Amino acid sequence: MGEVQWPWQYSFPPFFTIQPNLETRKKQLDAWRSLVLDYCRLHKIFIIDVREGEHLPLFNNTAISRKLSPQAINTVLEVLLSTGNAGMVDKSSRSRWYVYWHTVDEWATIVYKWAQDNAMVNTVCTFYELTNSSGDLNGLDEGILVKALKVLEKRQLAEILTLDSGSGVKFFS
Amino acid sequence: MDRFEYAKLDPAETVICGHKNVTLYDGDYKTSFHRGNIILTATRFFWTLGEAWLSLQLRYIVYIECTVTDTLFGSKIKTIVIHLLPSDNTNPGPVACVTGNYIKLDFKDKVPEGFFDVFQKTIGEKKWLIGKIPHHIRTGIGGIEKNIYEKQKASDVSITDAFKDLDRLMITAKDMVMISKNISEKIKEKQGAISDDETVRFKSYLLGLGVDDPVTRSSFTDSNSYYTTLCKEIIKIIQVSLDEVGGTMALAEVYCRVNRARGLDLLSPEDLMHACFMMNSDTSSPIKLKQFDSGVLALQSSMCEESVVLKKIVEALKISGSLSAQELSTSIGVSVLLAKEYLLTAEKNGKSCRDESIEGLKFYLNKFLEEN
Incomplete structure (x- = not known):
């Protein structure tokens, strides 16, 4: 797991204040969006809790003693939401968010491709098998996996099964 | 006798009449106040002999009567009986205890002609009430x-x-x-x-010393022309100093300077503001009243273009990297209020961006827009 290449904005104090000027804010939030996605991809972070945000170096630059306030984190995550790169874990609270550095559709494609590559089409496999395989799917959050599988269900390429020892899925060709 | 107190005649009191050789009786008993002078004023009755002065307030008197004494040579009126109210006297007097409800005045020969009538009349007039009447009403x-x-x-x-x-x-x-x-x-x-x-x-x-002939409200009948003239005066006073400070001056500072120049007949803030509003309706005016987004009012010389100010702010930001309103105000010599307005204007135009932290509000060059 390599170190993050922090962009120049990360050490620019105004980056941690949401800018009131609309044009400036757009640029700022764009930068935040790509930074959050890069960071989460690198560290395999699937869920961000806004209340815990300041414990992530992502939102807290101790070198210049600036951190993004919880409201500001929410603002950033809403931008991610609008591009399909985030979603609320629980619709009623806005504090826990999924971060999709692959969108759900992309995850669905990746899962199906894994099934094809590993000759799992027309067989049943458990979630455990999926999330403990080598490759992109390793460590994938189950919540996101279910969402991806549901997309495959809609495409009629898979069906989620409830097994005795947990959940599983059957892929179709 | 306990209604009597030690008190001398007040020079302000008018003496109605006075008589000699009068002895006081407490009830039916003769007292030691023997053959003294009596003085009657509108509110008090005095008995005096040598240094001794006794006074009785007339308000105690219920009524007076004469008694007829029989002598060898026929009857004559020698004594006046004075019936009194109970005492509420707190001043020191010759007798402290209550002995009777009346006293007697014993004249040596007979009661002088007319004294009884005068005494009766004086009591009837109740002059002692006059001073008190207003107090009674004022409740x-x-x-x-x-x-x-x-x-x-x-x-x-x-x-x-x-x-x-x-x-x-x-x-x-x-x-x-x-x-x-x-x-x-x-x-x-x-x-x-x-x-x-x-x-x-x-x-x-x-x-x-100031303005030779300040424009005053009293010399105008209608307020519109007053403000127009006042507006011209303000422009005259402020123009030079406005250029000195770089073209913009907050209204509070204008107010101080104008009143300093007038010295007398000071303007009210309202009048000044109304006069300044007139500047904007007059297109030829070299100075305009500008309202910033935050509501701050300032006078701005028409020479002072926004772009010039922006350039100045950008220069200042380039030199120092980051600026708070305080720092900018000292470096370009304007009030903190205006410095903040400048920075906000720069932000609005995308020239600067803000950094809010525990250290306060600071502004940086807008690298977000510059990078592209």
Whole structure:
């Protein structure tokens, strides 16, 4: 797991204040969006809790003693939401968010491709098998996996099964 | 006798009548107050002998009567009986304890002609009530209101008194301004006599005295023309200093400077503001009133373009990297309020961006937009 290449904005104090000027804010939030996605991809972070945000170096630059306030984190995550790169874990609270550095559709494609590559089409496999395989799917959050599988269900390429020892899925060709 | 107290005749009291050789009786008993003089005033009755003075307030007297005494040579009136109310006297007197409800005045020969009638009449007039009457009325809400009214009246009078001197000063000050004007004109005539340097210095002192003929409300009948004239005066006063400070001046500072120049007949903030609003309706005015987004009002010279100010802010930001309103105000010499407005204007135009932290609000060059 390599170190993050922090962009120049990360050490620019105004980056941690949401800018009131609309044009400036757009640029700022764009930068935040790509930074959050890069960071989460690198560290395999699937869920961000806004209340815990300041414990992530992502939102807290101790070198210049600036951190993004919880409201500001929410603002950033809403931008991610609008591009399909985030979603609320629980619709009623806005504090826990999924971060999709692959969108759900992309995850669905990746899962199906894994099934094809590993000759799992027309067989049943458990979630455990999926999330403990080598490759992109390793460590994938189950919540996101279910969402991806549901997309495959809609495409009629898979069906989620409830097994005795947990959940599983059957892929179709 | 306990109604009597030690009290001398007040010089302000008017003596109605007085008689000699009168002995006091407490009830039917003769007292040691023997053959003294009696004096009757409108409110009190005195018995005196040598240094001793006794007084009886007439309000105690219920009624008086004469008693007839039989003698060898027939009957004559020698004694007056005075019936009294119970005592509520707290002042020291010759007798402390109650002995009877009446006293007697015993005249040596007979009661002087007419004394009894005069005494009766004096008691009947009840003059002692007069001083008290207003106090009796002044109770309740009416009394309180009257009290307040009287206090206000008194303070009104004292305020008017206090400012009488100031009025006189104002009149004299007008003369002073006239004199200074005369002197400066004379100096102009005799330009050669004193050195230019001195003239200039002296003139600057005189100018410091202020505006020769300030525009006052009293010289106008309608407020519109008053404001228009006032507006012209303000432009005249402020133009030079406005250019000195870089073209923009917050209205509070304008207010101070204008009133400093007037010296007397000071303007109210409202009048100044109304006059400044007139600047914007007059297109030829070299100074405009500008309202920033935050509501701050400032006068701005028409020479002072926004783009020029922005350029200045960007320069300042480039030099120092980051700036708070405080820092900018010291580096370009404007008030903190205006410095903040400048920075916000720069932000609005995308030239700067903000950094809010525990250290306060700071502004940086807008690298977000610059990078692309």
